[in-house]
Amino acid sequence: MYDLLIKNAVIITADPSHHIYDKGYIAVKDGRIAAIGPLEELSESAQAERVLDAGGKCLMPGLVDGHGHAGHCLTKTMGESNDTQFEGAWWGKMAEDIYFHYTDDFFWYAEGALAAAERLKFGITTGVSMLGSTPRPDRVENLEAHFEGALKTGLRQVSGIGSCDGPWPKHPWVWEGDSHKEHTLTPEQMVETTERAVKELNGKHPRQICIVAPGSIGYNPLAETKDFAVWKNKEMYRIAKEYGSPLHTHLYGGGVQFVYDTTPELLNPTTSLTHSTGLSQREIEIFAETGAVLFHGPTTRANIKKRCPVYEVLRAGGNVAIVTDGTAPDRSYDIWRDMKVFQVLHRAHDNDPLLAPVGMVLEMCTIIPARALGLDRDIGSLEVGKKADMIIINTRQPHLAPFGIMPLHRVVYHAQGQDVETVIVDGQVMMENRKMLLCDEERILSDAEKAFDRMRQRLGSKFESFVKYGDVYAIRNQTMPDPYKA
Numbered sequence: 358m359y360d361l362l363i364k365n366a367v368i369i370t371a372d373p374s375h376h377i378y379d380k381g382y383i384a385v386k387d388g389r390i391a392a393i394g395p396l397e398e399l400s401e402s403a404q405a406e407r408v409l410d411a412g413g414k415c416l417m418p419g420l421v422d423g424h425g426h427a428g429h430c431l432t433k434t435m436g437e438s439n440d441t442q443f444e445g446a447w448w449g450k451m452a453e454d455i456y457f458h459y460t461d462d463f464f465w466y467a468e469g470a471l472a473a474a475e476r477l478k479f480g481i482t483t484g485v486s487m488l489g490s491t492p493r494p495d496r497v498e499n500l501e502a503h504f505e506g507a508l509k510t511g512l513r514q515v516s517g518i519g520s521c522d523g524p525w526p527k528h529p530w531v532w533e534g535d536s537h538k539e540h541t542l543t544p545e546q547m548v549e550t551t552e553r554a555v556k557e558l559n560g561k562h563p564r565q566i567c568i569v570a571p572g573s574i575g576y577n578p579l580a581e582t583k584d585f586a587v588w589k590n591k592e593m594y595r596i597a598k599e600y601g602s603p604l605h606t607h608l609y610g611g612g613v614q615f616v617y618d619t620t621p622e623l624l625n626p627t628t629s630l631t632h633s634t635g636l637s638q639r640e641i642e643i644f645a646e647t648g649a650v651l652f653h654g655p656t657t658r659a660n661i662k663k664r665c666p667v668y669e670v671l672r673a674g675g676n677v678a679i680v681t682d683g684t685a686p687d688r689s690y691d692i693w694r695d696m697k698v699f700q701v702l703h704r705a706h707d708n709d710p711l712l713a714p715v716g717m718v719l720e721m722c723t724i725i726p727a728r729a730l731g732l733d734r735d736i737g738s739l740e741v742g743k744k745a746d747m748i749i750i751n752t753r754q755p756h757l758a759p760f761g762i763m764p765l766h767r768v769v770y771h772a773q774g775q776d777v778e779t780v781i782v783d784g785q786v787m788m789e790n791r792k793m794l795l796c797d798e799e800r801i802l803s804d805a806e807k808a809f810d811r812m813r814q815r816l817g818s819k820f821e822s823f824v825k826y827g828d829v830y831a832i833r834n835q836t837m838p839d840p841y842k843a
């Protein structure tokens with residue numbers, strides 16, 4: 358007796374043989390896929406606790422979003438300056454200021470739930486989040502609260518903290534009610550908290566995966582010495598190795614070479630580097646040589662100023678995943694959108710409309726990030742023995758009909774987040790007919806409003822400068838004055 362049996366769906370497996378069943382079935386037992394195949398191979402005596410008829414709809418693996426920032430759902434659209442955070446813009450400063458000084462456990466809890474709900478409703482079943490913009494690594498409790506919120510929704514949550522940007526020491530605030538206490542955070546304490554988080558939080562819940570996630574492992578000569586950067590990176594590697602954790606971080610052109618020259622052990626197939634714009638030819642080769650995986654966010658701002666040479670990395674033999682970098686200031690967790698932007702961006706650059714074919718794009722949002730996170734034995738494709746993380750797309754809609762011919766093309770080119778009708782994680786139906794079953798969606802929304810209001814109150818008059826914007830009807834919006842320069 359199976360727990361769940363889904364019949365009649367068009368099934369895209371994303372397995373190594375790229376099986377697609379025009380009319381297939383999938384059977385789930387104890388949270389894992391017990392059988393999958395064409396409908397005619399389903400035994401007549403097969404029985405299940407629950408049978409779902411997905412006639413005419415499309416069933417596929419749950420999507421894996423390899424990069425996002427916990428906190429961003431409550432700061433999105435704010436700090437709208439026109440430059441990227443790398444060239445004098447203050448969005449990054451605002452985000453760090455808010456996350457280090459104006460948040461409490463409830464903020465991280467409510468944002469965790471909101472972000473996970475957004476991801477789940479877009480068909481993402483596994484999501485990676487770095488806590489903060491550059492991570493806030495002074496308290497394990499913040500991360501714990503974030504996990505608690507996220508897990509309510511049914512998402513498989515992969516989150517972490519790690520080294521953050523200087524200057525040192527840092528002075529984060531801890532809020533209790535309406536008052537806060539400032540404390541001092543040293544680099545040694547940052548390492549200690551990162552280690553404690555992985556040790557105490559990883560695996561605490563079957564869907565809770567705590568990883569090492571430093572803000573960057575590059576070298577910023579304006580904020581630190583070279584020796585300090587190397588020490589920090591070695592510590593991050595030590596923790597990752599000791600606890601068998603993948604390492605996930607931002608790393609850009611110049612930084613890849615720096616890490617290769619100073620701590621090459623950090624670059625391996627369970628290291629994921631986002632967004633890696635501005636790579637040199639040598640750095641492109643380093644991706645292929647070391648197996649480190651490039652987590653490319655096609656809709657991130659980093660990508661606007663400097664190009665990420667995705668196809669050069671692929672042609673050199675490297676691996677690339679597509680990530681959302683959700684959600685602030687201007688992106689969502691709708692990874693379907695990123696699939697399409699990815700295609701257009703790289704097709705336009707190479708003047709080749711057949712570049713980035715749909716199957717490859719789907720793998721970049723499923724099995725490739727799963728592998729980089731060390732989770733590919735369990736998730737990333739629909740195969741017997743794997744965890745039953747899967748989604749059903751409602752294809753009975755004008756923009757997807759008639760469905761059946763070239764299903765992989767139809768979903769990658771035409772589907773979007775809101776077309777995901779059913780989400781199953783660990784064999785459990787977490788969303789059905791777009792209604793979340795494990796949690797109260799209204800409550801998640803009202804908690805998010807409450808957390809936002811509290812943040813706003815704490816920010817006081819500062820808040821106004823964060824929501825100012827220029828002439829948004831002009832050809833180009835003016836750059837808003839940097840409140841941190843005053």
Ligand SMILES: [Zn+2]
Pocket residue numbers: 424425426607631682
């Ligand atoms: Zn990021």
